Amino acid sequence: MQRRKPDSVVEMVDQxxxxxxxxxxxxxxxxxxxxxxSSILVNIPAHKLYELRSVCKQWFKLISEPNxxxxxxxxxxxxxxxxxxxxxxxxVFLEMKGERFRVRDLxxxxxxxSRIHAxxxxxxxxxxxxxxxxxxxxxxxxxxxxxxPPRSGSYSLFYGFAHHPGTRVYKVLTLNRQGxxxxxxxxxxxSDSWRHVLVPQEFRRSNSLYLATxxxxxxxxxxxxxxxxxxxxxxxxxxxxxxxxxxxxxxxGKQDRLFELGGFLAFTTRIETxxxxxxxxxxxxxxxxxVKQHSVVLEGVRFAxxxxxxxxxxxxxxxxxxxIIFTDYVSFYATDVELKWVxxxxxxxxxxxxxxxxxxxxxxxx
Numbered sequence: 001m002q003r004r005k006p007d008s009v010v011e012m013v014d015q016x017x018x019x020x021x022x023x024x025x026x027x028x029x030x031x032x033x034x035x036x037x038s039s040i041l042v043n044i045p046a047h048k049l050y051e052l053r054s055v056c057k058q059w060f061k062l063i064s065e066p067n068x069x070x071x072x073x074x075x076x077x078x079x080x081x082x083x084x085x086x087x088x089x090x091x092v093f094l095e096m097k098g099e100r101f102r103v104r105d106l107x108x109x110x111x112x113x114s115r116i117h118a119x120x121x122x123x124x125x126x127x128x129x130x131x132x133x134x135x136x137x138x139x140x141x142x143x144x145x146x147x148x149p150p151r152s153g154s155y156s157l158f159y160g161f162a163h164h165p166g167t168r169v170y171k172v173l174t175l176n177r178q179g180x181x182x183x184x185x186x187x188x189x190x191s192d193s194w195r196h197v198l199v200p201q202e203f204r205r206s207n208s209l210y211l212a213t214x215x216x217x218x219x220x221x222x223x224x225x226x227x228x229x230x231x232x233x234x235x236x237x238x239x240x241x242x243x244x245x246x247x248x249x250x251x252x253g254k255q256d257r258l259f260e261l262g263g264f265l266a267f268t269t270r271i272e273t274x275x276x277x278x279x280x281x282x283x284x285x286x287x288x289x290x291v292k293q294h295s296v297v298l299e300g301v302r303f304a305x306x307x308x309x310x311x312x313x314x315x316x317x318x319x320x321x322x323x324i325i326f327t328d329y330v331s332f333y334a335t336d337v338e339l340k341w342v343x344x345x346x347x348x349x350x351x352x353x354x355x356x357x358x359x360x361x362x363x364x365x366x
Contacts, residue, residue: 037062038071041063045076045358047358069362072360073122076358077320080318081093081094081106081355082348082350083115083353084350089108091110093356094318094325094348103348115128116352118161119355120162120170123361124139124356125161126145134147135174136148137172138363141358141360142363146364149193152196158174159173159175160172160212160217162212162215164215167238169188170366172189173237197240199242203242211258213264216235216265217234218232218265219233220247220257220258221233229250231247232245232251247267247290248290255268255311256270259313260316260355261281264282265281265282266279266281266293267280275297275309276295278292298333303333304328304330311328312326313328315327316353316354316355322336322338329349331346331348332345
């Protein structure tokens with residue numbers, strides 16, 4: 001009988017060890033304590049977590065539980081939803097990983113002319129999804145979509161979408177102008193009908209941007225009345241009441257605006273003829289006290305064109321308010337309020353920008 005060469009014997013032994021290690025390394029996922037699995041999965045990004053539901057029945061059940069979804073949402077880092085209407089409709093998600101910017105296509109495959117009007121807890125308010133028209137609420141991660149009941153008007157000037165954590169209620173708001181009057185329609189998700197709410201006269205001169213923070217919708221008037229420029233208008237989506245709050249300074253400049261900063265309402269104004277933007281934050285709406293939080297200077301960056309500095313506006317924040325994002329709608333610019341750097345985010349354009357956080361909240365929950 002022919003003897004095996006020593007090298008062949010060694011190889012056989014090594015292969016046997018590898019097979020045993022591979023066999024012993026298999027983990028029975030269903031026997032791992034659920035609290036350990038939950039503590040790991042809750043930190044995984046929503047779009048990757050959604051794909052992990054098929055690993056086993058235990059994971060599917062856990063990832064689908066409302067309490068887990070809420071916990072995951074509270075740990076998810078917000079970014080910006082960027083819409084670009086070109087030869088095809090594109091919707092991407094802008095976020096930061098470490099010190100790098102990442103742009104991910106959401107692959108929504110919407111019809112040309114579709115529009116995302118608002119975002120709330122990972123859900124988006126859409127119009128023009130199909131030829132029949134109407135409003136929809138969808139989740140870009142799960143691709144679930146629900147059509148809202150028809151409303152009184154086929155076209156609205158302004159839209160809002162807000163959630164109140166205390167009542168766990170989601171509400172959609174539309175504002176329609178009919179002559180000198182203004183009609184506000186509100187739908188509670190899960191209801192089959194819209195309700196009319198009387199809009200005070202001074203709130204009928206608002207512009208098209210409504211910003212949602214902590215159950216309120218906020219807006220600055222586009223009136224030419226000097227007194228109106230000193231106030232912002234807000235609607236309490238829970239109690240459906242309207243409020244007027246004095247701004248820290250008059251919103252007279254074309255680059256003065258409200259935006260979201262680390263989950264709070266912020267107001268910015270550009271110091272005329274300079275590259276400095278002063279930023280105030282309203283952390284307690286009921287007290288109405290604005291605190292000047294930052295002064296940022298947009299210098300040392302290559303702008304898209306000579307007019308960029310006179311057009312650029314803040315549209316949101318990343319890293320819990322540490323990084324503020326500006327755009328002139330030709331390009332994006334980022335500034336770190338602590339490290340004081342300013343960067344241009346290349347190869348990214350936008351027609352609309354919304355604060356957004358990816359989540360697994362189901363449209364079937366309403």
